[in-house]
Amino acid sequence: MASTPAPSRISRSIPFTPKRPLSSASSSELPSAIKSSVLGSTAKKFKAALSSESRLRNTVISKPSLAAVPATPARKSFEAARPRTPGTPNRSQTPNPIINTSDMDVSRIDPEEALVDFQTVEAGDVSGDIDEGVIPGPNYGKDDKVLVSIRIRPTTSAHTAWDHNVPRTIKLFPQHAKSTATTPPEFHFDEVLTGSENRPVYNAVARSHVCAAMDGYNSVIFAYGQTASGKTFTLSGNEEQPGIIPRAMKDVFAYIRRTPTREYLLRCSYLEIYNETIYDLLAPPSISAAQPVQIQGMGILVPLREEVVTSLKSVKEVLERGERNRRTASTDWNERSSRSHSVFRLVVESRERGEGGSATPSGRQTPGARPPTPGGPRLQTIGGRSVQTSVLSLIDLAGSEKATSDKERTREGKYINTSLLTLGSVIGTLAENASKNKNDHVPYRNSKLTRLLQPSLSGDARISVICTINPDANAVAESTSTLLFAQRIKRVQLNAKKKEIVDTDALIERYRKEIEDLKSKLAEREAEAPVRNRRLSAREQIDESKAMKDLNSRIQQLTKLILTSQTVDESKGDESRPASPSKVDFDMSPYQLQQELLATRLQLESQSNQILSLETALLSRPELPPDASETEKDKLIAEQAKTIRELEIVVRGYEDNLGEPLRADREDVEKEWVDKLEEEVKKREEKEAWASELVRQLEKEKKDQTQLRTKLEDERRALATFVSKFDPVGPGGGSALPSKLKPAKPTPGGASAAFAERQQSRAANLASTIIEDAENSPARVDLSSMKAQPSLLDQMPEEEWSIMDDVSFEMESVKHKSVVKGSESPDKSALSSKKNIPL
Numbered sequence: 001m002a003s004t005p006a007p008s009r010i011s012r013s014i015p016f017t018p019k020r021p022l023s024s025a026s027s028s029e030l031p032s033a034i035k036s037s038v039l040g041s042t043a044k045k046f047k048a049a050l051s052s053e054s055r056l057r058n059t060v061i062s063k064p065s066l067a068a069v070p071a072t073p074a075r076k077s078f079e080a081a082r083p084r085t086p087g088t089p090n091r092s093q094t095p096n097p098i099i100n101t102s103d104m105d106v107s108r109i110d111p112e113e114a115l116v117d118f119q120t121v122e123a124g125d126v127s128g129d130i131d132e133g134v135i136p137g138p139n140y141g142k143d144d145k146v147l148v149s150i151r152i153r154p155t156t157s158a159h160t161a162w163d164h165n166v167p168r169t170i171k172l173f174p175q176h177a178k179s180t181a182t183t184p185p186e187f188h189f190d191e192v193l194t195g196s197e198n199r200p201v202y203n204a205v206a207r208s209h210v211c212a213a214m215d216g217y218n219s220v221i222f223a224y225g226q227t228a229s230g231k232t233f234t235l236s237g238n239e240e241q242p243g244i245i246p247r248a249m250k251d252v253f254a255y256i257r258r259t260p261t262r263e264y265l266l267r268c269s270y271l272e273i274y275n276e277t278i279y280d281l282l283a284p285p286s287i288s289a290a291q292p293v294q295i296q297g298m299g300i301l302v303p304l305r306e307e308v309v310t311s312l313k314s315v316k317e318v319l320e321r322g323e324r325n326r327r328t329a330s331t332d333w334n335e336r337s338s339r340s341h342s343v344f345r346l347v348v349e350s351r352e353r354g355e356g357g358s359a360t361p362s363g364r365q366t367p368g369a370r371p372p373t374p375g376g377p378r379l380q381t382i383g384g385r386s387v388q389t390s391v392l393s394l395i396d397l398a399g400s401e402k403a404t405s406d407k408e409r410t411r412e413g414k415y416i417n418t419s420l421l422t423l424g425s426v427i428g429t430l431a432e433n434a435s436k437n438k439n440d441h442v443p444y445r446n447s448k449l450t451r452l453l454q455p456s457l458s459g460d461a462r463i464s465v466i467c468t469i470n471p472d473a474n475a476v477a478e479s480t481s482t483l484l485f486a487q488r489i490k491r492v493q494l495n496a497k498k499k500e501i502v503d504t505d506a507l508i509e510r511y512r513k514e515i516e517d518l519k520s521k522l523a524e525r526e527a528e529a530p531v532r533n534r535r536l537s538a539r540e541q542i543d544e545s546k547a548m549k550d551l552n553s554r555i556q557q558l559t560k561l562i563l564t565s566q567t568v569d570e571s572k573g574d575e576s577r578p579a580s581p582s583k584v585d586f587d588m589s590p591y592q593l594q595q596e597l598l599a600t601r602l603q604l605e606s607q608s609n610q611i612l613s614l615e616t617a618l619l620s621r622p623e624l625p626p627d628a629s630e631t632e633k634d635k636l637i638a639e640q641a642k643t644i645r646e647l648e649i650v651v652r653g654y655e656d657n658l659g660e661p662l663r664a665d666r667e668d669v670e671k672e673w674v675d676k677l678e679e680e681v682k683k684r685e686e687k688e689a690w691a692s693e694l695v696r697q698l699e700k701e702k703k704d705q706t707q708l709r710t711k712l713e714d715e716r717r718a719l720a721t722f723v724s725k726f727d728p729v730g731p732g733g734g735s736a737l738p739s740k741l742k743p744a745k746p747t748p749g750g751a752s753a754a755f756a757e758r759q760q761s762r763a764a765n766l767a768s769t770i771i772e773d774a775e776n777s778p779a780r781v782d783l784s785s786m787k788a789q790p791s792l793l794d795q796m797p798e799e800e801w802s803i804m805d806d807v808s809f810e811m812e813s814v815k816h817k818s819v820v821k822g823s824e825s826p827d828k829s830a831l832s833s834k835k836n837i838p839l
């Protein structure tokens with residue numbers, strides 16, 4: 001393998017390095033012997049046509065010289081071209097020289113031309129930054145758990161708040177804990193990394209997953225953490241310390257070099273989620289802004305540019321272009337903060353190499369130029385050789401952050417925090433479902449980020465998460481929250497499987513199986529729906545029904561695909577016939593087929609719209625007798641046109657008049673309601689006035705009663721004082737009786753009894769009148785309490801009653817006049833004016 005001579009590198013100046021370098025050179029420059037050897041077969045002839053086309057395109061476009069992999073220190077060179085987030089100072093006025101070019105629009109490139117294998121990988125591609133000697137074993141990431149690592153950024157402050165002396169463990173120093181009463185919790189992860197070296201970080205957290213992607217597993221690596229904690233440094237790095245992305249790309253080519261048995265087709269895409277909109281970073285910014293990327297079904301992105309890459313150099317170009325278009329801004333914490341979530345995706349397709357290690361395709365070929373396929377060329381299964389497809393996603397999340405002093409940053413922060421919170425709750429639910437064997441609703445649809453990650457998070461991919469933290473004491477809260485997120489994601493269960501397309505029949509079988517699985521999933525969901533829906537919020541129910549709809553449409557898609565394939569299969573028989581383009585398409589992976597299908601559907605939709613409008617136009621044409629002469633035809637047309645005009649006038653008039661009755665009706669209804677409303681308001685006001693009058697009366701009566709009581713009390717006291725003067729000379733009391741006092745006549749039962757009787761009858765009268773008045777009164781008086789209260793006279797000691805009754809006296813010496821029999825006391829006259837209190 002190592003002894004195989006490296007091919008010439010002449011063609012490396014153009015983006016699509018053909019597998020065999022000579023095929024990409026101008027055919028006119030080739031000696032005829034070489035020409036016939038390379039382009040001799042039918043297949044080669046067909047490929048030659050395409051090659052010339054791509055050659056033409058590639059030579060016309062002048063490519064810029066490539067800078068290093070974009071990274072933090074190389075920033076300045078990117079500043080000019082990078083679109084600024086609103087509010088960020090313009091750092092340079094230099095226009096971007098290559099902003100609108102995409103030299104890698106590969107929709108017409110023959111995939112066979114863009115294949116990479118161990119022979120075509122440039123030696124320079126894989127030097128340096130990766131430990132080629134240490135190759136992860138085949139079981140990498142196989143335990144179906146997320147690989148979770150922590151990276152602690154170096155700090156400028158003298159003391160770090162976190163203790164990480166025990167390997168793979170991190171805990172807060174007690175003095176930094178909120179409460180000293182409890183010991184801070186200890187967190188355990190797969191790795192706890194420190195320092196500024198990116199190489200060990202790549203080896204520990206990313207390498208296994210990059211290799212898994214090359215081996216056919218979908219893999220996701222993402223960095224999560226507070227703003228300025230080192231996510232971009234970890235993923236992109238800088239020239240001295242290239243991060244995970246550049247190292248991963250080197251590793252990809254290194255992997256290809258050490259795998260002589262397979263050949264590869266690599267496609268890149270780069271996108272960002274900014275304020276809940278997905279932008280294609282590889283499309284010219286104007287197009288990307290006008291046509292944001294949509295997520296359809298399970299993670300299918302349209303329209304998304306995918307560019308074929310055949311060397312590290314071309315990957316760098318793609319990365320650099322995407323980086324330029326990414327939104328960054330200066331924040332209170334980070335001079336160059338990523339304001340969006342960025343996702344770099346590498347689609348890896350591979351198949352076994354042909355007989356004798358030759359990469360020459362020997363299977364079906366598509367006659368004529370290939371139609372443009374969405375997302376670029378696809379690798380085909382050839383001669384029973386299966387195609388593996390996988391996607392490696394490298395994600396730099398925007399930093400979670402607190403409020404900022406800048407308004408625009410605050411707006412972005414809101415979106416950033418929302419999607420990170422959703423990511424947190426999705427992970428939380430997944431972890432909970434995994435640990436408790438539940439099937440709770442996962443809110444993927446609450447943010448673009450989680451929708452994008454849905455296929456991976458729902459178990460389709462191997463995932464590695466690197467959580468970055470700032471160890472300073474003033475960032476303890478954010479770091480703790482990052483660690484808690486990391487702890488939750490550790491519990492998520494994965495079940496990634498290789499994506500391999502064997503051949504047509506196997507594919508149909510696979511579709512059938514998938515349909516069955518989907519149908520049983522759907523049936524399960526439907527059965528659970530009544531119970532589950534009771535627990536779900538309205539929003540979750542909408543999500544749920546959308547998810548069911550997705551399942552349904554996927555079933556329909558697959559069913560249609562099977563039908564198509566069977567139809568195609570029926571026409572098989574004639575071996576001499578070249579395979580039809582649909583046959584070639586049919587050999588694609590489900591992912592590719594989905595994209596193809598979607599594009600075709602869109603095309604179909606627009607075509608059927610066109611058909612409809614044409615049909616309408618046709619129908620609206622006036623009918624002519626088949627034998628009509630030209631003048632007759634013209635006359636008829638003119639007549640019809642006149643009728644149409646008249647009808648239009650009638651319709652317009654009708655439309656204008658249509659408003660009238662409606663307006664009148666509306667006014668009637670409004671008037672009726674206004675009257676009703678006024679009436680109601682009036683009634684209400686009257687009731688309120690009546691109620692307040694009642695309250696007023698009640699208050700007054702209460703006041704009068706209090707006054708009366710006070711007066712009665714005064715009288716009683718005066719009387720008692722007066723009577724007490726006679727105590728010594730009372731009946732049987734001796735000789736000192738005043739001359740004017742005459743002894744009372746004895747009465748039956750005694751004076752006390754007579755007095756008591758009178759008191760009782762007066763009290764009874766008083767009570768019955770009060771009850772009567774109170775019942776007539778709209779104000780309700782608590783009669784029970786009134787009755788329960790003893791009157792002042794009741795409270796008077798019984799011995800005093802006898803004095804009052806038995807002793808008649810003149811009150812000249814006393815200024816009080818109230819006890820004169822037969823005359824009305826002032827109190828009585830005052831009270832008699834009170835309606836509710838008769839005496």
Ligand SMILES: Nc1ncnc2c1ncn2[C@@H]1O[C@H](COP(=O)(O)OP(=O)(O)OP(=O)(O)O)[C@@H](O)[C@H]1O
Nearest residue numbers: 153195196227228229230231232233334337338399
């Ligand atoms: N491990 C590290 N070693 C040396 N420097 C680092 C390290 N981590 C981060 N830095 C430096 O800290 C600064 C902020 O880092 P970076 O831009 O990577 O943060 P971030 O988490 O991506 O922030 P944001 O979310 O705002 O984009 C950069 O100047 C970076 O070079």
